[in-house]
Amino acid sequence: MNITSLTDYIIERLPEIWQRIGEHIFLAGISTMTAVLVGIPLGILAFYRPGLRGPLLGIVSILQTIPSLAMLVILLALFQKIGVIPAIVALILYALLPIVRNTLAALQGIAPEIIEAARGIGMTEWQRMRLIRIPLGIPVIMAGIRTASVAGVGIATLAAFIGAGGLGEFINRGLALSNTRLIFLGAIPAALLALLVDLVLGFIEKVCDPKRNRHWSHRFHFALKLSIVLIPLFLLIPVFISSPPWSSQTAGSSERNETKGINVVRIASKNFTEQLILAEMMAQMIEKRTHLSVDRKFNLGGTIICHQALKRGEIDLYAEYTGTGLMAILKLPAMNNPDEVYHRVSEEYLNRFNLVWLEPFGFNNTYTLTVRKQDAVQNQWKIISDLIPMSSKLVAGFSGEFQERPDGYPGFQKVYGFKFGEVHDLDPGLIYQALAKGAVDVIDGYLTDGRIPAYNLISLTDDKKFFPPYYAAPVVREEVLNAYPDLREALAPLGSLIDNTTMRVLNYEVNGNRRGVSEVVTEFLQDKEVL
Amino acid sequence: MITLDQVSKSYDGVSRVINNLSFEVLEGEILILLGSSGCGKSTILKMINRLIDPTEGRIYLDGKDIQQQDPIELRRSLGYVFQGIGLFPHFSIRENISMVPRLLGWPEDRINNRYRELLELVQLSPEIHADRFPDELSGGQQQRVAVARALAADPAYLLMDEPFGALDAITRDSIQQEFLDLKQRLNKTIIFVTHDIIEAVTLGDRIAILHEGRLEQIGTSEEIMENPATDFVRELFAKSVKFWKGFKNIS
Missing domain, CATH: 1.10.3720.10 (MetI-like)
Structure with a gap:
């Protein structure tokens, strides 16, 4: 990267940098002052x-x-x-x-x-x-x-x-x-x-x-x-x-739209690329196809945080995966049939939380074990069971979530009957890089992750059909759907629009080609003529 | 007049730091409490201004039992020069001297007149020294400030705990002389603690000799030297009597 583009990069983001610095000083300042007054x-x-x-x-x-x-x-x-x-x-x-x-x-x-x-x-x-x-x-x-x-x-x-x-x-x-x-x-x-x-x-x-x-x-x-x-x-x-920290850009404004009567839809995402793309996609559709405005609360710290916020009405919708809803949220046993999972999850969400699952985007972002392509070629690994002979020598790098969830490593060991020699707990944002750099040999990759082609990695086939289906779909508060009837219609064109390959390409555009999320999303939606 | 009536102090309930002590401090005199370190001299001063309360016995100030008085008011009414000076390092000389009047709520102009008067009294200059800080003064100057601070609210009684102990011999000599001159002008009743016999003889109207928390003898230096009451007193004075005799022979 040359100097000009670096300067441009910073200048482009200068207003946000100032805003974030302001928020940062506010957070650190008010808390230290209070701590002084109490301490x-x-x-x-x-x-x-x-x-x-x-x-x-x-x-x-x-x-x-x-x-x-x-x-x-x-x-x-x-x-x-x-x-x-x-x-x-x-x-x-x-x-x-x-x-x-x-x-x-x-x-x-x-x-x-x-x-x-x-x-x-x-x-x-x-x-x-x-x-x-x-x-x-x-x-x-x-x-x-x-x-x-x-x-x-x-x-x-x-x-x-x-x-x-x-x-x-x-x-x-x-x-x-x-x-x-x-x-x-x-x-x-x-x-x-x-x-x-x-x-x-x-x-x-x-x-x-x-x-x-x-x-x-x-x-x-x-x-x-x-x-x-x-x-x-x-x-x-x-x-x-900048705008003060309690303004629309950040959280803490949860009650604002109701009290002020402005028609704002608050869209959240978890903290990884695909979630940001899906959230941005839904945001652009709503902005273009309804009179509603969008408050982007992206990058929340994980499934539980998004789900809790949605349940409490602090956000209005985000994209969730059927498998995650089934096991991580509803704590139900794993199922293999994608349609069954979707129906079960929709039904339970509506009954328990008054949350509605809209039509899935079309791709299945399940977990899968991922290895370096050169290792796979050398050892002739194609399916997960191919790893068994060498498993005790392999070092795995798994995200915290994968190590804990029943449809993650604990269940995996039961179904496949082996474990890895060493397991390291890694941030989901870092595991692909860790694999590519040789720090670990196996990771829990997502099937649609753009970094798999970007880093020259390869996903192994789940030969025992252990990993449940993870079809992504918008999850929306019923109340919001009723209040804004055109919301459902605005999101409808996204249904079954994206297959696994397309999602992987979109992820790669952002991760591999370092393009902006909103730019990639706009281009895709225009290309599909849904905007 | 300060009266100690059968005063004892024990910290552990067994051994007594002060043992059944009775004496009187007469109006306008300097009474020296003389004894080696650990004999309880400082404890007596602290009991008089209620920094420490006696285990047994009574202390009367002008006939009133000090245990019946508010300790804060009592302390403000007594001047105290502390062992090791005890000036407040973060206050200027003026602020140190003005502290007690300020605590007593004197009006500002009276305080201003008073600190100048006191600085001049202890032979320091209000212009030069008032806005300095304790560690910017010499040991002798700090000592003068400590005396000025103790005198600030014009107390009838002055308690002085080895005030000149930390000074070098030459400075001590001249400050003792100044102190005697000052005493002539002020007419205060003073209890002065020291372990130095020469200082006791030089400054004291009367001397009370303490040993292991007991009063051995009380009287003028002549009375004590001519008529020591105990072996301890005799031995204590034997050396200095020799010194005085030698001193007189030379001169």
Whole structure:
């Protein structure tokens, strides 16, 4: 890629970059501020109540050891909501430890003779806290705030998994599309932002240090004023440079369309290329063929998150796969006949959730084991059972979902009667690359994935018919279908429009040829004359 | 007048840091509490301003039991010069000296007059030193500020815990002299803790000698030297009496 196209690439996305930076500062800023407001009093409480110290520090330490994604999912379940709120709560919980711990250490660290003098001249408990302990402890407390802020900027990149926006949005999309440029677009500004926050807070920390600044009480007041002005300003940046984070572009706007009476359909997608293509396809059809406008909530962190959001009415539709609906959502046993699966799923969804399955797009994106083409040729692998003689020497790289689901690796082992020598847990966005680069030998590929031809890989035939059918179809809230009758009609032309080969080509256009999703979709729909 | 009446202090309920101590501090005198470290001298000062409460016995300030008084008000009414100075490192000299008047809610102009007056009293310059910070001053200057801070609200009593202990001999000599001059002008009742016999003899109107939490003897330096009450007192003074005799022979 040459410099001009790189510059163009960035300039083209500049408005979104600014918007994401704004959202990112908003997420990290508001959560760190709240953590300061909660954490400092908690630190003071721990200081006065030694009995509470152990339990309190224990709890905030444990909170910090919870992996960030797990934390987000737990809070998602707790709040029954995607978007900004659970993300901010997660960030607050992470920021607490350094702030509480440093506040306590700061208050405990004051020289005892100074405290004795303060008592001895007749300061009350509160005066000692306000005039002696806190001012002398400020550098240590500030160091805690600084640690929390910098970590917060980093962790905030994960907020995008639950649709809270921020720079993680680029990283997620980049992972989903295996597009390194997009990942950098999120990662580099996030890193720069973290450095900037570190520098600014480091400066304030220095200014506040009574040991380094002679007339620090004046400087302290200056720094205090400065931060009182700067912090809200930081928080307002999102408002000025773009639409604010609660606007239509991101989640958190869930209730907006109902309350304002604007006819908006909210379309979601999971975080991989095919989902983005299908969601964009449905979005363009609705935009072109109805008076409705579309709110794109793409790249949510997985099946459960999409399904929960749909059930709760935070989104209106997304594309789901019949097999996934049957086993992952409804927890029903596997079935092999595609029509039976579709009918069973449609019926159950309508009864249990008031959700409607529209006509499938036509392709079957089932799991299949995928290997490098050169290995397949060399070892004459065509069907999965061909792997048996070498299985103990093979290293598998499977997505987390595949390792857990009954129609994934656990069921696979029962039906095929063998397992692989080693299994690594890999992000679905990375497994194809990992296979192509030789890090693993076998992966759980999707049959329609564009990266299979792109990386010169090959899918093995499921000779024992283990993997159930995964026909993709739009799943829509019944309520929305009733409210907007032309919606069903608008999506109807997509039914049976895409076969396996076509889907693979579309995926390849995006993954292999690095073209934009909306461009590929528009071209395809125009070509099929359905737009 | 400060009266200690059969005061004892024990931290563990068994051994007594202060053992059945009774004495009086007379109006306008400097009473020196003299003893080696660990004999409980500082504990007595801390009990008088209620940083520590006695296990047994009573302490009276002008006839009133201090246990019946609000500790915060009591402390603000007593001047205290702490061992190791205890200036607040993040406040300027002016802010340090003005602290107690400020806690007492004095009006601003009165505070401003007072800190200038006090700085001049301890021979520092309001123009040069007021806006400096404790660690920008020499040890002797810090000590003067500590005395000024203790005097700020014009207390009738001054508690001084080895105030000159950390100073070099020459500085200590001159500051002791200044302190005596100051004392003449102020008419305060002062309890002064030290482990230095020469300092005790130089500054004290009377000396109370403490050993292992007990009072060995109380009286003027002449009374004690001429008539030591216990072996401990005799041995303690033997060396310095030799020193004084030698000093007199030379001069």
